[in-house]
Amino acid sequence: MKNKRKICIIVNSRANYGRIKTVLLALQSHPEINLQLVVGASAVLQRFGDIREIIENDGLSITNIVYSVIEGENPTTMAKSTGLAIIELSTIFENLQPDVVLTVADRYETLATAVAASYMNIPLAHTQGGEVTGSIDESVRHAITKLAHIHFPSTKLAKNNLIRLGEDPATIYMTGCPAMDIAANTDLSIDADFFKRYKGVGPDIDPNKPYLVVLQHPVTTEFGKGFDQIKETIKAVSSINMQVVWLWPNIDAGSDDVSKGIRIFREREKPKYIHFYKNFSPEDFIKLIANCLCQIGNSSSAIREGAFLGVPAVNIGTRQNGRECGKNVIHVDYKNEEIQNAIKIQISHGKYERSDIFGRGNTGKLIAEILATSKLKIQKKLHF
């Protein structure tokens, strides 16, 4: 009897999970595959919304958990956490002996997965390679590409970038982004209890009234400026007289500064129209943004899922610099007036048409099938 191929996937954050969930489900139900699911980093931390329950409610079994975040939320601990994750993941790989490891996107700790797997001669698959942005993610993403053996870019442009970066075209599969699968297959309607299912802090959000969504992460390469940056967003959002669903930032260096800005604002102003949340399930996140009047901040979801759903979006600052996007996004600087104006324009514009540059909703199964059957080669070579 043939052994099943063992595919190990590392989920490190709430964002990671939404971007890989349909791949996980497709692999778990694939007859030729043995799925190994490792959950670590901020995905197991209360402070960032421990997502283990969400994962298990989706019917997935967690093989291993790992605590790998060294506290500090600064560039030093970002590096150290990556080092610790390499140590931890290599022991886990040593004991699980996967045939392929997949790492998702470009957050700083995903490089840990890439180093552990590639150094251990385990073929490394990578999603979202070839895209262009700002922040340290830009460096991390391309570094992972140079360590990876199979690429699943989300867009044609990204695929072309991978080829220009010297990757062997035979190892590049333009599958689209698995997050679009959820956008394509979720009933977008919101029921009356939608917001009550998530705790968070602040006054209740009425799903029948219009609301904005804000999600602004720190920019690691602008560390130290996050506090001033978020103040501009706060001023702009405060000036719009509307309900706001505000998501706490991720764990990148500078997260503390952003959170501090939000916390001081909360404490002083006790805003009557803003509710702060840590987390939504991937489907509920899709519903959340699909029904908002405008998404504000610098999350890639405004650009990726936003394009597919046609969500009017205001993208602030450099974090998404250079990222391919649809027509739904207005780019502005960290300036109150620019942000305000853009929000108003987007509200009055309303929904945009669907764009499928990031995929059409069939990515999970595509990737699973390729992982199940593709030939695997370890030795890389610059392919010019």
Next chain:
Amino acid sequence: MKNKRKICIIVNSRANYGRIKTVLLALQSHPEINLQLVVGASAVLQRFGDIREIIENDGLSITNIVYSVIEGENPTTMAKSTGLAIIELSTIFENLQPDVVLTVADRYETLATAVAASYMNIPLAHTQGGEVTGSIDESVRHAITKLAHIHFPSTKLAKNNLIRLGEDPATIYMTGCPAMDIAANTDLSIDADFFKRYKGVGPDIDPNKPYLVVLQHPVTTEFGKGFDQIKETIKAVSSINMQVVWLWPNIDAGSDDVSKGIRIFREREKPKYIHFYKNFSPEDFIKLIANCLCQIGNSSSAIREGAFLGVPAVNIGTRQNGRECGKNVIHVDYKNEEIQNAIKIQISHGKYERSDIFGRGNTGKLIAEILATSKLKIQKKLHF
């Protein structure tokens, strides 16, 4: 008064040191520079020839040492050692606060330096980027390139590769390889006591008689095959009736297998003409290979310094696959007969003409000057 720019360089192995020594000396004597020298990994281990004494004898001060090698010499511990080095180096950078960090070449643990520095928003300089080889080094080198902010390629072809990889040409300085500085400036003559200054094991080498040099490292991406590979080299070298200076392999995964092959051979055959050494100073290494009849194995020194010195060389296997080289090299497979034949051809050919593809001997000062004065920018962007 202007603060001096703090430049931190990490030396992780004997090979590292020879490849960066003239940069270190130039920086130490530069009036605008404060040199921070960190010595770690195999460079502080007896088993691989602790080089701290050699460094201090060269008049350099060591700022910090760090033990970062997790024992096992397999792919798992190679990954883990890299993780540990990231943890250690980020604490060191946190306390030393360097303005620039420089990482040398492409050994697996040099990626640790690159991750720590780039994640901490410290501009990262890199030597030997853009070259092409086999082994995990191929992946590591290009991944470091994608994290680095200043590049010091050794050859024109390497420079072009960096540009094709999307690096900003304004950040690429074609300086040549600092190892050529030593090759260019060392008196190549060997005195009678040359070999007596180094211990090692085995019968004495007579510097007045012809000798071969062997240096064969494991290939990490062919882990598990090192024992068989080295046996072919042993057979071939044994068949030539000549003195042999044999250097122990480096610490890469598979080192144990190579060493075991050598050790079993030593124990069984007690070869009367082979002396095993751990280490030479950079200058003595240059003398050593400049005066041998043929250098055998898969060390890049046969290709780099060898080209400059015109040393006849036999390069075995895949480790240097695709590396640019001069006319002094014959490439063969891991096969006794092929190796034997090539050695014989090279012995009868004798010295080759100097090739300066890897530099002309002025690299150290060039790099030091650029590090002292170049503008430093943190945020990278794919430059196509």
Next chain:
Amino acid sequence: MKNKRKICIIVNSRANYGRIKTVLLALQSHPEINLQLVVGASAVLQRFGDIREIIENDGLSITNIVYSVIEGENPTTMAKSTGLAIIELSTIFENLQPDVVLTVADRYETLATAVAASYMNIPLAHTQGGEVTGSIDESVRHAITKLAHIHFPSTKLAKNNLIRLGEDPATIYMTGCPAMDIAANTDLSIDADFFKRYKGVGPDIDPNKPYLVVLQHPVTTEFGKGFDQIKETIKAVSSINMQVVWLWPNIDAGSDDVSKGIRIFREREKPKYIHFYKNFSPEDFIKLIANCLCQIGNSSSAIREGAFLGVPAVNIGTRQNGRECGKNVIHVDYKNEEIQNAIKIQISHGKYERSDIFGRGNTGKLIAEILATSKLKIQKKLHF
């Protein structure tokens, strides 16, 4: 010229600092001593009140900082953080080469200091050995005693316990606790701006009106019960109609549960009389408790400094089980009614007489002098 003795002290938390500050000051001004001050763990984290500014305002220079907390605040990460601290501290000791290392008290991460120093053959000094409590601290404290070479117990009973534990009496110096030095030498009066100098959250505290102080940490050996335990304290304190200064718990496993309890209470009740603080300077902490009507919770400060200052205290639960204490403490279970009753009794009793069981206020200089001159021996031996 004789070299100065290098004494390295590790400060890991706000509580650590108050308990060793006068030793640090005495060492820094001692002509025969070179003080090395390492600040790490929760002492460099915003979330727990980064105390570096307080330390520097006291005129002390920080030699090294180290991020060693692995986030999670559970028993697993408590162990992992200790492992990481050992790795970090041994590199620091390797580079600082101290002649003596001193570790403070019994928090979980102090064992890291003890392991690193004792394994590295560096004489280890320890304060607060020989005392008895609950929580993991009880195990940690005695384990450190078995690794330590010089002991500075705080009480006669503790000294006797150390002798019974098989420590050589010649290595035990009954010096009292350095925290009493601050209690003895601080002007206890509170000015009008006292509370305004610290941010925190909640309504202003009026220093002219009576107030309570609450400080309740998790009990690691009762992990999982912290949420229920803190609810009882909240109920009891809420029932007393009085201003409350509430300090956030430390970083021990279970801290999340305690904080969550407090946070939910804050969010729901928006209490008008409670202000939450992260941190006070050691002197201000002394003033704070010296002027309160009653200190509530399970902090050792209620027992140690509280005894000296005669502060009426209610000690809740098992954390201080078996700790020697003065007459100022009433012990109660995790029960609303018991806590309420005890608070009322203490308020009506008012201040207690000074007890000097934990020292008389001259400890810092005593310890510094002993560290400067004592003979140091590495090899330990059970002394029965």
Next chain:
Amino acid sequence: MKNKRKICIIVNSRANYGRIKTVLLALQSHPEINLQLVVGASAVLQRFGDIREIIENDGLSITNIVYSVIEGENPTTMAKSTGLAIIELSTIFENLQPDVVLTVADRYETLATAVAASYMNIPLAHTQGGEVTGSIDESVRHAITKLAHIHFPSTKLAKNNLIRLGEDPATIYMTGCPAMDIAANTDLSIDADFFKRYKGVGPDIDPNKPYLVVLQHPVTTEFGKGFDQIKETIKAVSSINMQVVWLWPNIDAGSDDVSKGIRIFREREKPKYIHFYKNFSPEDFIKLIANCLCQIGNSSSAIREGAFLGVPAVNIGTRQNGRECGKNVIHVDYKNEEIQNAIKIQISHGKYERSDIFGRGNTGKLIAEILATSKLKIQKKLHF
């Protein structure tokens, strides 16, 4: 259905294994127990004799392996390896969720097991507590005792020491040492191929002729003196005209010095009568020493198993200082003449009578039964 109790045991070295093997076998065949066997540290390293094959040949399944040795063999890396082992073991415990963890004896890295388990509120069992020796082991052993919840001392005196150290007598089980089980139940005869089954280096040992056994480890608290110390032993042993079975030292700090002494001696003298081995199976080790004329060095096996088997032994230096022993041992200093004389006295004396101070051969089953059924309590308290 009742869940089986999960017992996790960590084996870190060849010596560890012999001291716990019969417990492992008894647990594996116990109907109420689920055995989790973790093999790490030097037990998975070629250089110290990877014992995984021996373990599996004994019919035991390995649950997890872990690489935790940071190379350097000095006090700094001894500390760092312990830190790394804590990090690794806590992740392993987090994923295996054992009900009890058992740590063996007193090597430096066994403290890692003790810290990880006790901090994680997992009841910790410990063998060999309460004994007295030199080296860092003396500190480590008693520190583990203070963290442990169940004690399995080997001797009555050790049991009494545990009580005097303040351990609760109800948690102390005087079971003897499991190593005696092997001594009691192994057929002590040696066949003609005995020595041929183990490789090692040096001339063949003839099992029909008399031989000596040498096993001398570094003393960590005398780090830096190992080279001089081993030279005395080499001189003494060389002066006796007899076959010698010499075992390489363990991985303690200073191992390099001892090995270097042996290696230089081997290289210079090419001794015709000494064979060097890394490792024997527990049973073969018993046969080996049971049939030698005299065991020389500072291994505890000469004292423990040696007492039971009546092996004449010469114990050199401070490593076993104060350890309880039978009549079979002569203690000498690190001095050629003293060692020589003692060897001669022992050879002429011949075998000693059996002493059962360290157990009678029934320990494995005893410990297994207690682990299967004993009540487990987490919170410790000094018991005076």
